[in-house]
Amino acid sequence: MTQELNPLKRKIKVFIVDDHALMRRGLADLVNSEEDLSVCGEAEDAPNALSGVSKTSPDLLIADMSLRGSSGIELIKNVKVLYPDLPILVLSMHDENIYAQRVLRAGAKAYVMKQEAADRVLQAIRKILKGEIYVSERVGTQMLQQIVRGRSPTESSPIDRLSDRELEVVQLIGRGRTTREIAKNLNVSIKTIESHRAHLKEKLDLKNATELVQFCVQWVEQENVAKH
Amino acid sequence: MTQELNPLKRKIKVFIVDDHALMRRGLADLVNSEEDLSVCGEAEDAPNALSGVSKTSPDLLIADMSLRGSSGIELIKNVKVLYPDLPILVLSMHDENIYAQRVLRAGAKAYVMKQEAADRVLQAIRKILKGEIYVSERVGTQMLQQIVRGRSPTESSPIDRLSDRELEVVQLIGRGRTTREIAKNLNVSIKTIESHRAHLKEKLDLKNATELVQFCVQWVEQENVAKH
DNA sequence: GTCTCGCATCGGGGAAACCCCTTGCCGATG
DNA sequence: CATCGGCAAGGGGTTTCCCCGATGCGAGAC
Numbered sequence: 096m097t098q099e100l101n102p103l104k105r106k107i108k109v110f111i112v113d114d115h116a117l118m119r120r121g122l123a124d125l126v127n128s129e130e131d132l133s134v135c136g137e138a139e140d141a142p143n144a145l146s147g148v149s150k151t152s153p154d155l156l157i158a159d160m161s162l163r164g165s166s167g168i169e170l171i172k173n174v175k176v177l178y179p180d181l182p183i184l185v186l187s188m189h190d191e192n193i194y195a196q197r198v199l200r201a202g203a204k205a206y207v208m209k210q211e212a213a214d215r216v217l218q219a220i221r222k223i224l225k226g227e228i229y230v231s232e233r234v235g236t237q238m239l240q241q242i243v244r245g246r247s248p249t250e251s252s253p254i255d256r257l258s259d260r261e262l263e264v265v266q267l268i269g270r271g272r273t274t275r276e277i278a279k280n281l282n283v284s285i286k287t288i289e290s291h292r293a294h295l296k297e298k299l300d301l302k303n304a305t306e307l308v309q310f311c312v313q314w315v316e317q318e319n320v321a322k323h
Numbered sequence: 324m325t326q327e328l329n330p331l332k333r334k335i336k337v338f339i340v341d342d343h344a345l346m347r348r349g350l351a352d353l354v355n356s357e358e359d360l361s362v363c364g365e366a367e368d369a370p371n372a373l374s375g376v377s378k379t380s381p382d383l384l385i386a387d388m389s390l391r392g393s394s395g396i397e398l399i400k401n402v403k404v405l406y407p408d409l410p411i412l413v414l415s416m417h418d419e420n421i422y423a424q425r426v427l428r429a430g431a432k433a434y435v436m437k438q439e440a441a442d443r444v445l446q447a448i449r450k451i452l453k454g455e456i457y458v459s460e461r462v463g464t465q466m467l468q469q470i471v472r473g474r475s476p477t478e479s480s481p482i483d484r485l486s487d488r489e490l491e492v493v494q495l496i497g498r499g500r501t502t503r504e505i506a507k508n509l510n511v512s513i514k515t516i517e518s519h520r521a522h523l524k525e526k527l528d529l530k531n532a533t534e535l536v537q538f539c540v541q542w543v544e545q546e547n548v549a550k551h
Numbered sequence: 552g553t554c555t556c557g558c559a560t561c562g563g564g565g566a567a568a569c570c571c572c573t574t575g576c577c578g579a580t581g
Numbered sequence: 582c583a584t585c586g587g588c589a590a591g592g593g594g595t596t597t598c599c600c601c602g603a604t605g606c607g608a609g610a611c
Contacts, residue, residue, distance in 0.1 A: 115437045117414075117444065121349030188416075213344045258558060271537040274597065285597085286561050293599070294558090304568090304598060308533060309499040312540040486587055502568065513568085514590045521570070522587090532569060532597090 107224065108135035110153035112144040112170065113186065118209070122157060125213050132220070141170040148174065153181070155220065160187040160198065168201050175202035182223045184216075195234045205229035256298050264291045268308055269315030335452065336363035338381035340372040340398065341414065342389075346437070350385060353441050360448070369398040376402065381409070383448065386431075388415040388422065396429050396487050403430035410451040412444075423462045425487055433457035482542070484526050492519045496536055497543030 109126045111134060113119045123134045135151040138144040148156065156174060160167035171183055184205040185198045195206045204223040207216055208231055219229040257265065267277045274292070278285045292307060301307050337354045339362060341347045351362045363379040366372040376384065384402060388395035399411055412433040413426045423434040432451040435444055436459055447457040485493065495505045502520070506513045520535060529535050 115346070116439065116441045117349035117353065117437060118343070118346055119349070120352050120441060121345035121347070124348050124352050125345065209343045209345065211344070213348060216345070260559065268533070269537075271534040273531055273533050283559085284561055287559070289598070290560075296599095303501055305496070305501045305536060306499040308536040309497070309540050312537050313544065316541065316544065488588065511588090512590055514592095515588075517569070518589070524570095 106131055106133040107155065108133060108151060108153040109155045109157060109220075110135055110144070110148055110151060111137045111157050112139075112141075113137075113157075113159040114139050115159070118159070118186075121213075122216070125216060126157075126220075129217065141167075141173070144170060145173060145177070148178065148181070155224065156181055156183045157216075157220075158183060158185055158203075160185055168197060171198065171201040171203050182226075184219055184223060184229075186216075195230055199228070199230070206234060207231055208234075257295070261291055261295055261298075264288065265295065265311045265314060268292075269311035269313075271312075334359055334361040335383060336361060336379060336381040337383045337385060337448075338363055338372070338376055338379060339365045339385050340367075340369075340395075341365075341385075341387040342367045343387070346387070346414075349441075350444070353444060354385075354448075357445065369395075369401070372398055373401060373405070376406065376409070383452065384409055384411045385444075385448075386411060386413055388413055388426065396425060396491070399426065399429040399431050410454075412447055412451060412457075414444075423458055425490070427456070427458070429487070434462060435459055436462075482527075485523070489519055489523055489526070492516065493523065493539045493542060496520075497539035497541075499540075 109132055111119050111122050111126075113122065116139070119137050119139075123137065126132045126134050135153050136147045138147045144156075144158070158167055158170060158174075167185065167187075171185065174181060174183060182205075183203040184207065185203045186207055186209050187195075187198070188209055198206050205219040205228065207219050207229070211231060215231065222229040263281070264277060267280065272280065274285055274288045278288045281288070292304070295301070296303075296307055299307070299310055301310055337360055339347050339350050339354075341350065344367070347365050347367075351365065354360045354362050363381050364375045366375045372384075372386070386395055386398055386402075395413065395415075399413065402409060402411060410433075411431040412435065413431045414435055414437050415422055415426070416437055426434050433447040433456065435447050435457070439459055443459065450457040482490070482493075491509070492505060495508065500508065502513055502516045506516045509516070520532070523529070524531075524535055527535075527538060529538060
């Protein structure tokens, strides 16, 4: 609408990467509705994003996490190598703390969930244009809690803090064994396994038994993949 | 084709349901950019959708599958009961034809993936306004292949034997939710969820709760990977 | 050496979840 | 119209979860 009203003051150029056309449209609308922002280009996957960025040299990149093919995190890393000063805002489906941490470590400056309101995205844009970092409240407080508990986020995965016995229990839970079965298997009391599970929940910051099983299943899976 | 024949006539009213604000914006922009269409209302969840529809009495409903709380498929069924003639277009993250089949059986008239281009959505809108049914090409051919193979949709993978509600519970378990949380989320008694879980264990031939969680986690994972 | 700390092992007790059985309702199917 | 499947929900017994400890044991700290 008001895109070319002010030719004296160049607008801040924003490049959008998302594999959902409709989401791109919504984002573009949002960005262009701001006086001083304008969309300079769009892409639906990582390769097109890289070539598009090199053509349009934007001031800001908005990227979706879950792209087809090469994942969003790979794109961030690649962009960071080629354009270290280009701030990146990452949109994600997940509110998982793990994703946020990985994304920020990969070099993004903001992590916003797609569920959030549109003005949150604008807040994030403003913040990272000032050189600051933005994460949505829920993820942010989770991260702070981790730091308060003395766990530096840069330190490798929390799985390293587990004892050998605890890791053993993780394996068995991940294979679908019950507490009783594990106890019998390891020739100890059920109480002992319950105790291990309690420690696991604490160390891995999991709320309840279901989340514990979820984590263990995923970890066993991921470990089996890593071997091949 | 026929959209600019009667410029004096009232525009066709479209109601949008999606829990992503940006997606709503993109959809609204798309719809309003058409001469004869206009967005008459939006909602971010099922309850607001139902009251919004009753207030604005739209000619077409566009709904996201994966809403918070009561899921998209429930919304479709509810809408179908109250407004049997209101055509519904369903947007989905998944390209699995399991979902497409369920959605169409629940009464929707079109199934479109969010990845698809914007004009596909318009194609779908035009088609269902003419009383026809639209599914995206990939899903459509998958369905046809199943029919050609003589495989009734009820007998391939054990997951197909699950009811809509049961599949919904699988999703939530796979995301680490407890029985209580699921009950609250779906606004039913804990006993009901326990009952669903019992049926799931029976249908999927799982011994206990841990195996059930294991299965659900793996299924949700595998499903998210299948997109790429 | 003693002290602390993490680890592994158990127990009590109350709350929650699990598990099996049954019931009622509705809509579709035959 | 009768039966069957899906959904919701309750009763009641069993098991697990979860928050409290407690003990012994080895390893490093001072």
